[in-house]
Amino acid sequence: MAGTIDARLQELGIALPEPPAAAGAYTQVVRVGDLLHISGQVPFWNGELKFVGKVGVEFSLEEGQEAARTCALNIIAQAKRALDGDLDRVRRIVKLGGFVNCPSDYLDHPKVINGASNLMGEVFGDKGQHSRFAVGAGSLPLGVAVEVEALVLAE
DSSP: OOOHHHHHHHHHTOOOOOOOOOSSSSOSEEEETTEEEEEEEOOEETTEEOOBSOBTTTBOHHHHHHHHHHHHHHHHHHHHHHTTTOGGGEEEEEEEEEEEEOOTTOOOHHHHHHHHHHHHHHHHGGGGOOEEEEEEESOOGGGBSEEEEEEEEEO
16 A cells, blocks of 8 residues: 555656666765765656756756756655655655756756755655755756755654
């Protein structure tokens, strides 16, 4: 039987992507006690890299938000894998960190990363409320528009 969060995902019409493998000499999730440290996720969707370019140049604010949402879906997929498929074990999304590939004069980083933050609220309700940072970067791995990392409290 599906858990509460799986049912919520289904109700929202959200299918999680296959969580991508690490692209270097690191692991996607490190568990320390009750905390999952989830490495920065880029907008992969089932093995296909999306949103390559800069927000404010190749991508609009809304497209940047969609890229951030895709990163957040990968975060949830990584958490699900780390929690043996049971997202009901998530007690809180503690923190998100967002990086936006953009020109140096771009100022809407927080609005872009809202794409990830809003998804956490939609999926986890009050447990999805988190602290956060959102910064601009001159470039990101693989040239992607957005990267998001997370700290998750879990049973």
